[in-house]
Amino acid sequence: MMQIIPRSPMCEFNFTEDDVNGPLNLQDTILSAQTSEPEWVKNGQKYENIQELNGTPVKYSVSQKGSVDHFTISVQYITSGSDTVSQKDLKSRLEQALGLSDDLTMFYKAFSSDKPLSSTFTSLRGLRLMRGTNLYESLICSILSQNNSAKRWNGIARLLMKHYGRQVQFSDGTSSFLFPTPQDIARLTPRQLQRTTSMGYRAKSVITVSRMILNKDLDLEPLINHTYEDAMDALLELYGVGPKVADCFLLYGAGHLRAAPVDVWIHRIVTGLYFRRRKVSRPTTALFLRNRFGNWAGYVQLYLFHYARRVGFGKKDRVT
DNA sequence: TCCCAGGATCAAG
DNA sequence: CTTGATCATGGG
Numbered sequence A: 001m002m003q004i005i006p007r008s009p010m011c012e013f014n015f016t017e018d019d020v021n022g023p024l025n026l027q028d029t030i031l032s033a034q035t036s037e038p039e040w041v042k043n044g045q046k047y048e049n050i051q052e053l054n055g056t057p058v059k060y061s062v063s064q065k066g067s068v069d070h071f072t073i074s075v076q077y078i079t080s081g082s083d084t085v086s087q088k089d090l091k092s093r094l095e096q097a098l099g100l101s102d103d104l105t106m107f108y109k110a111f112s113s114d115k116p117l118s119s120t121f122t123s124l125r126g127l128r129l130m131r132g133t134n135l136y137e138s139l140i141c142s143i144l145s146q147n148n149s150a151k152r153w154n155g156i157a158r159l160l161m162k163h164y165g166r167q168v169q170f171s172d173g174t175s176s177f178l179f180p181t182p183q184d185i186a187r188l189t190p191r192q193l194q195r196t197t198s199m200g201y202r203a204k205s206v207i208t209v210s211r212m213i214l215n216k217d218l219d220l221e222p223l224i225n226h227t228y229e230d231a232m233d234a235l236l237e238l239y240g241v242g243p244k245v246a247d248c249f250l251l252y253g254a255g256h257l258r259a260a261p262v263d264v265w266i267h268r269i270v271t272g273l274y275f276r277r278r279k280v281s282r283p284t285t286a287l288f289l290r291n292r293f294g295n296w297a298g299y300v301q302l303y304l305f306h307y308a309r310r311v312g313f314g315k316k317d318r319v320t
Numbered sequence B: 001t002c003c004c005a006g007g008a009t010c011a012a013g
Numbered sequence C: 001c002t003t004g005a006t007c008a009t010g011g012g
Helices: A026-030 A085-097 A103-112 A135-144 A152-162 A181-187 A188-197 A202-214 A226-236 A243-253 A265-273 A282-310
Strands: A010-014 A041-043 A046-053 A056-066 A070-080 A167-169 A175-177
Touching: A010 A085, A026 A046, A026 A056, A041 A202, A046 A085, A046 A243, A056 A167, A056 A181, A103 A282, A135 A152, A135 A243, A152 A181, A152 A188, A181 A202, A188 A202, A226 A243, A265 A282
Parallel strands: none
Antiparallel strands: A010 A070, A041 A046, A046 A056, A056 A070, A167 A175
8 A cells, every 4th residue: 555655845945155245153143142033943053943924934944054254054944835935035034034134244344443342353253133023023022031031031932932822833743833913912911921921020011012013002113114213212102111122122123223232231341341431321321332333333232242241241340 | 048130110319 | 310129030
């Protein structure tokens, strides 16, 4: 008796260094805890993620072969089996998500003589700014990150997906949960959210924002094309959204590259390096970064953040 | 037990 | 416009 073994319709394509604007360190980029969406899952040399692309759930994995400057990125992806996605669409989605068109060579050149900053360029070479591809998801993740470790807000986001997101099947037999929609969350009470995800007091903010979006009292899409200042003012109206969370959303979600989220680490290192430890407020620090670095402010924040954490720029440390 | 985690809000000074 | 307490919750 013949048995038909269905072959999983796994598709594959590559990026080469010609597709990328400068160096790339895929591992550092993906594992640098950027506040845009839950961290992609490391599986050996590959990094896996699931997203909807034009309404179709896609599961893909990416891996880099070669060096930071001479490399190939291989991409493998599958869908449910009955749906298909265009390879071209996925490629441009990944280009956006991984910041592959950002001109890193120009960035390094433009600030090569900016001493404190340029000293990070060697060890962090190829680190790129990731962008979320779902504005609601980006905003919720940014809210979850407040006063929380990256590990913990990622865990909470995964619980959100598991409890309230749509479950999708893939042709390899696996299934996953998408990030929930505003409708999925708006019907819940804060107490329910707290019980199922342990997100604590952030539940009130998550539900408020979800309901506003559902009721069309809030539309995130236009914020992409607003000026940075207008978009910031609109976000600060939201309960539970302050300057740092708003900047995270503006940078990682809405793609405003001048947004520079100032957390405790950035505040320490920027006031230490550029303000000679003078006491200034966090919004003042953010404004300084925007004025000094313009559309590279977001990248500067990314590089200084990882530099600060790598060298253990702790509270009690002094900059001399 | 206290402190911290890529903070925000509110009330007082 | 600054400071301090409070907010949930898990982990060191």
